[in-house]
Amino acid sequence: MADLLRVEGLGKAFDGFRAVADAALVVPQGAIVAVIGPNGAGKTTLFNLITGLLPPDRGRVVFDGHEITGLPAHEICRRGVGRTFQIANIFPRLTVFENVQVAVLAQRRTSANLFRPAAGQAVEDTAAILERTGLLARAQAVAGTLSHGDQRILEIAIALGSRPRLLVLDEPTAGMSPEETAATMALVGRLAREGGLTILFCEHDMSVVFAVAQSIMVMRGGRTIAQGPPEAVRQNREVQEAYLGDAGA
Ligand SMILES: Nc1ncnc2c1ncn2[C@@H]1O[C@H](COP(=O)(O)OP(=O)(O)OP(=O)(O)O)[C@@H](O)[C@H]1O
Ligand SMILES: [Mg+2]
Structure with a gap:
């Protein structure tokens, strides 16, 4: 390979x-x-x-x-190339959903799609990433209240936002x-x-x-x-x- x-x-x-x-x-x-x-x-x-x-x-x-x-x-x-850090790197006051959505929107700025509004598309893609990482049930939780393990998973979800x-x-x-x-x-x-x-x-x-x-x-x-x-x-x-x-x- x-x-x-x-x-x-x-x-x-x-x-x-x-x-x-x-x-x-x-x-x-x-x-x-x-x-x-x-x-x-x-x-x-x-x-x-x-x-x-x-x-x-x-x-x-x-x-x-x-x-x-x-x-x-x-x-x-x-x-x-996406990455996470040795010490978790999240926005603790935003919700789990918002943390990932921010990452998805940051990526969108460089790949505008004329046919679908960015925000709506980001909602779908954010939900898909939360589903993939098992965080969908906690989407509305404030990130800083998650367990340490879930915060590290959230960091992976954020990294996935940049595709x-x-x-x-x-x-x-x-x-x-x-x-x-x-x-x-x-x-x-x-x-x-x-x-x-x-x-x-x-x-x-x-x-x-x-x-x-x-x-x-x-x-x-x-x-x-x-x-x-x-x-x-x-x-x-x-x-x-x-x-x-x-x-x-
Ligand atoms: N910004 C820096 N300035 C000076 N020294 C540094 C800097 N960053 C790392 N070092 C030194 O470089 C060496 C390698 O550090 P590094 O953090 O890459 O190791 P590591 O393998 O990730 O260790 P750990 O398993 O403890 O995370 C260490 O001796 C560290 O003190
Ligand atoms: Mg290290």
Whole structure:
């Protein structure tokens, strides 16, 4: 299958400290790919470089055959890369429905449709996203009153508002109960299988990673030390020494 995203030799330093020193990553179209690595390995920084939140110092990011290295975040989003953050990022005083509708309307501005009024269309599309993410029953709830798990799901729903082809999730199950974690990863699996989405996520919970990822990339000290199918990564000696060993997984 064709690669939807390719990262080659990516680097980013903060005041001389190389948070990402040499990252490489391949995300095939339609796949679920996980990035793992200890705290401070550079996972979030890598996602920030891919999604345009930070400009890389060196290396290349290629999305859907086109180089997107260093483009602004809104342009990368427009091209089909959606993301969520390690810390939930919602409008707590708006309703669940309004949170998603805002994202849908933001996307509409660049793709006006002469035949259907934007607001009406946004209502339909917003409801469809809430249905897809299991949030429809809570549509009128004020977002800040949702459980932590539902707020993280809402963040995924907001990201879907920009109609991404690639969804980048930074620790989607952080702080969740085992039940919330299972529900979230079931949703991620459904989005990939039924929604034709490609998923890139990072995660500390190894049971989650090995249950859902088709390919796992391992980072340590800002470098990619391995990428491959779960079994190959599990058996990779360097990975065992560098990461899985001291994580006890
Ligand atoms: N804006 C910044 N300025 C300076 N240093 C930074 C900045 N952002 C990240 N770092 C440093 O870069 C390194 C990588 O951080 P990053 O947040 O990418 O790691 P991570 O793998 O996401 O870790 P975690 O698993 O804890 O979320 C860390 O040492 C961090 O302190
Ligand atoms: Mg992080």
